[in-house]
Amino acid sequence: MKKIKILLLLANAVIAFLIFFSIYDDGEPKMEIEMEVVEILSNLHFISIVEPGKNETVKIIKKDEKWLLEEPFSWEAEKLVLSNFKTKFAHLNFKELYSMDEIEKRGEIVEDYGLDENSTVLEIKAVDSALKLTIGKETKDEQSVYAQIERSSNEAKSIWKVSKDLVEITNSEPSHWGISAFVNRPLYSIDEFSITFRAETNNTSETSLQKINSVWNFSEPFQAQANKEKVLFFLNSLISEKVEGFVRYPDKTLEKKLKDDWRVKISLKSMGKREEVFILGPSGNEKTYRAAQSSLSSTVFLINEDFVTKKLSDLSTQLRERTIFDLDSESLQSIEIQKKENFLKLSKEDGVWFATEGNVTALSKVESEKESIQRFVRSLNQIRIKEFLAFNPDKEYMDENGFSSPGYTLGILKSDTTKQTILVSESIEDASLSKIYNSEQALICVVDENLAEILSTENLSFRIKTLIPENLSVHSYDLIDLVSKEVLYSSDQNSSGTENIFFDSFKAEKYLSNKFDKEGTWVEGNWFPWKYKISFKTNSDSVENCEFHLSERKGATSWYGGSGDQGVTFNLPIGVIDQLSLVVAPDPLPSP
Numbered sequence: 001m002k003k004i005k006i007l008l009l010l011a012n013a014v015i016a017f018l019i020f021f022s023i024y025d026d027g028e029p030k031m032e033i034e035m036e037v038v039e040i041l042s043n044l045h046f047i048s049i050v051e052p053g054k055n056e057t058v059k060i061i062k063k064d065e066k067w068l069l070e071e072p073f074s075w076e077a078e079k080l081v082l083s084n085f086k087t088k089f090a091h092l093n094f095k096e097l098y099s100m101d102e103i104e105k106r107g108e109i110v111e112d113y114g115l116d117e118n119s120t121v122l123e124i125k126a127v128d129s130a131l132k133l134t135i136g137k138e139t140k141d142e143q144s145v146y147a148q149i150e151r152s153s154n155e156a157k158s159i160w161k162v163s164k165d166l167v168e169i170t171n172s173e174p175s176h177w178g179i180s181a182f183v184n185r186p187l188y189s190i191d192e193f194s195i196t197f198r199a200e201t202n203n204t205s206e207t208s209l210q211k212i213n214s215v216w217n218f219s220e221p222f223q224a225q226a227n228k229e230k231v232l233f234f235l236n237s238l239i240s241e242k243v244e245g246f247v248r249y250p251d252k253t254l255e256k257k258l259k260d261d262w263r264v265k266i267s268l269k270s271m272g273k274r275e276e277v278f279i280l281g282p283s284g285n286e287k288t289y290r291a292a293q294s295s296l297s298s299t300v301f302l303i304n305e306d307f308v309t310k311k312l313s314d315l316s317t318q319l320r321e322r323t324i325f326d327l328d329s330e331s332l333q334s335i336e337i338q339k340k341e342n343f344l345k346l347s348k349e350d351g352v353w354f355a356t357e358g359n360v361t362a363l364s365k366v367e368s369e370k371e372s373i374q375r376f377v378r379s380l381n382q383i384r385i386k387e388f389l390a391f392n393p394d395k396e397y398m399d400e401n402g403f404s405s406p407g408y409t410l411g412i413l414k415s416d417t418t419k420q421t422i423l424v425s426e427s428i429e430d431a432s433l434s435k436i437y438n439s440e441q442a443l444i445c446v447v448d449e450n451l452a453e454i455l456s457t458e459n460l461s462f463r464i465k466t467l468i469p470e471n472l473s474v475h476s477y478d479l480i481d482l483v484s485k486e487v488l489y490s491s492d493q494n495s496s497g498t499e500n501i502f503f504d505s506f507k508a509e510k511y512l513s514n515k516f517d518k519e520g521t522w523v524e525g526n527w528f529p530w531k532y533k534i535s536f537k538t539n540s541d542s543v544e545n546c547e548f549h550l551s552e553r554k555g556a557t558s559w560y561g562g563s564g565d566q567g568v569t570f571n572l573p574i575g576v577i578d579q580l581s582l583v584v585a586p587d588p589l590p591s592p
Contacts (some may be wrong), residue, residue: 033094033160036131036153041086043126049172053118056172072248073299075178082177088169089124093144095161102416103159113137113159122170129153131164135166156204182277182294182301185270190235191270194220195312198262207315218316222391224441225321234311234319238266241307244289247300253298258293264308279308322574324384324422324438324447327377327412329353329370342457346373355459364514368462376462379454386433387446393437401444402427408455411588424451432504460514460568465507467570468546474503474536479583482533482549492537502579503536507559508570516562520551521569530561532584544572553581 039236045062059071060082067077103110110116114137123132129152135158136146144161171177194208208220209231216226247254262278269275276295282305283289289302334347345356346368390397398404401427410422423437434451437444468474476499479489491499512523520529530549537545550572551560559577562569572580 017200029280033096033149033151036129036151037090037092037094040124040126040129040131041090043129044086044124045127046125047082048121048123048124049170050121051170051172053120054172058172058174058177060177069174069178072174073246074297075174075246075299076184077177085169088165092163092166094149095144097146097159097161100157101160110136110159112149115146115148119169120170120172122166133162133166135170138164145493174246174248175243178243178246181239182243182303183239183266183268183275185239185268185275187236187239189234189270190268192267193235193238193462194265194267195315196265196267197313197455198265207319209319213261216319218320218591219253222441222443224443225326226319227321230319234315237311241303242312243300243301244304244479247291247302250300254291255293255298258291260301264290264312266312279303315389316391320385320388321485323381324385324436325377325380325412325420327381327414328416329374329377330376331415332373333415334411335376335413337455337457338409338411339455339457342483344457344459346376346462353462355462355480357457357459364459366459366462367464368459369464372462376454383451384449385445386448388443389435389446392442393444397444398437401425401435401437403444406437410449410455424455432545437575448532458486458514460511463508463511463568465509467506467508467548467561467566468503468536472536472543473539474546475499475539477502477536479580480533480535482530488532502576503574505573505579506536507573507576508568509573510571512560512569516564516567516569518549518564521560521562523558523560530553530562534561534580553577553584 041307047058047060049058050056057071058069061068061070067082069075069077084472098106100110115134120135121132122135123130125131131152132150134148136148138145139161142164144164145166147160147162148157148168149160149162150157190211192208192210194206196206198204206220208218209216209226210219211217216228216231218224218226225497244430258278258280259281263281264279266276268277277292277494278295279290279292281290283291288305290305290308291300293300332348334345336343336345341359343358345436347354347356353373354365355368356363356365358364389401393401402422406423406452407426408424410424412420412422415430419440421439423439425435425437426437428446432448432450434447434449435444436447436451476491478487478491480487491502510544512521520527522528528551531552532550533547534550535545535547546565549562549564553559557574557577559572559580560569561572
């Protein structure tokens with residue numbers, strides 16, 4: 001029994017040795033090629049494609065976690081192309097056919113498989129492993145190609161059948177592997193940029209912008225706010241502009257010319273780093289391209305002429321903020337409008353707005369409605385620049401354009417003491433436009449509004465619409481015929497309980513004039529005599545009644561009134577018109 005056990009143990013040992021030697025060759029494990037490919041691709045740091053027939057060589061390396069095209073020139077590699085390469089390589093099918101010894105025994109040569117000195121060679125490397133494929137001709141089924149494969153895990157070469165996709169991913173054109181843009185920066189990482197043009201005489205013109213607290217501002221050739229949307233659109237077009245080609249072997253003359261004789265310079269600051277792109281004048285018979293070079297690369301590339309002439313030119317106008325005003329009533333302290341000796345000042349005192357009009361001999365100050373201030377501010381904010389005329393104009397140019405004696409002067413003071421002064425010229429032929437001078441920006445431009453229709457030195461349009469003084473307590477009113485002196489209606493005798501509502505609603509729908517005539521009023525060339533008087537009775541015998549003169553009703557929406565105490569004429573709101581119509585003798589309404 002003991003001998004049988006020993007024989008069984010020896011038999012098991014022999015089987016184990018046979019299994020071991022069938023798996024291991026020369027003491028090393030045989031790795032399947034698919035596992036080897038996965039291992040290399042997961043740690044890939046080098047790709048080389050050599051195509052002798054086209055004299056093309058492309059090398060892509062991974063350096064400091066960044067992929068770079070190293071040969072035939074230095075350029076940043078496109079991550080998407082690399083990802084696509086790795087994905088397709090990982091899905092290739094491999095089938096080993098013959099070793100070199102087996103081919104020789106078959107009486108064949110590698111040329112029979114399309115392998116010769118003109119064959120394309122693809123090599124991929126990881127840190128300590130590599131795979132080299134020399135690509136031959138298609139197989140008879142046209143679904144695969146022959147390839148000679150050299151593996152770092154096995155010194156012996158052999159012929160394999162590999163998926164035909166191998167041919168597609170071995171593109172030796174360098175532009176296929178490099179990024180297409182010459183400015184490779186995230187859009188929102190750019191904090192500064194400038195475009196400088198240099199003439200043959202070496203005179204330069206620079207447009208420079210800087211982002212401060214997410215707001216883009218010009219720093220050259222003037223200091224002014226830029227239009228954020230237009231700046232972002234321009235920067236997006238800049239980082240999206242494609243390279244038209246590369247100069248693979250530039251001579252020293254071209255490189256020196258780019259440094260010394262550039263015609264356009266693009267300067268960018270992104271994430272604390274500055275990059276400059278130098279661009280020469282147009283070249284070639286058709287002058288459709290320009291040679292360019294980045295300060296961060298030795299590679300010379302080509303860009304389209306239209307990019308320079310259409311996208312880079314006149315940025316000081318294209319990116320300029322075309323709004324003149326950026327106001328809100330909360331941050332405003334005052335607005336002053338002056339026309340010759342007359343002026344209107346809208347000022348805020350303890351949160352209450354007042355409108356003061358006057359000249360050297362007279363002054364009138366009234367409380368202003370907040371809504372009227374807000375409407376006026378909105379009308380200013382809607383003004384847009386139609387055409388830029390001059391930056392930093394001299395005195396002669398100012399005089400020629402009517403700013404020595406402007407039609408209006410507009411002065412704005414904000415709560416933070418920021419000031420803005422606008423001069424409005426009367427020297428313009430188109431009545432729908434205005435020519436203005438912005439003193440803070442030293443800018444003359446044409447705007448898309450006739451400011452004479454917006455600006456006024458009268459406080460009438462800003463006056464508070466309340467007609468009965470707020471500090472006056474009234475309890476009733478009489479409506480009196482001015483001719484007969486008859487009281488047509490007295491709320492004391494006809495109380496309906498709605499008097500307080502009527503008192504609150506007795507306001508001016510619209511002021512017509514800041515003058516009062518005791519006989520009547522002119523409205524749009526028509527004379528309307530006063531026919532009635534409405535007298536609001538106060539609760540104090542020492543305070544006089546508050547009285548207003550009224551015309552006859554005109555049509556459905558007009559009934560004019562006036563106040564001698566306040567020196568104004570006005571039109572009543574439709575609600576008051578309808579209520580007064582109920583208490584006036586039912587005379588037929590005059591035709592509108």
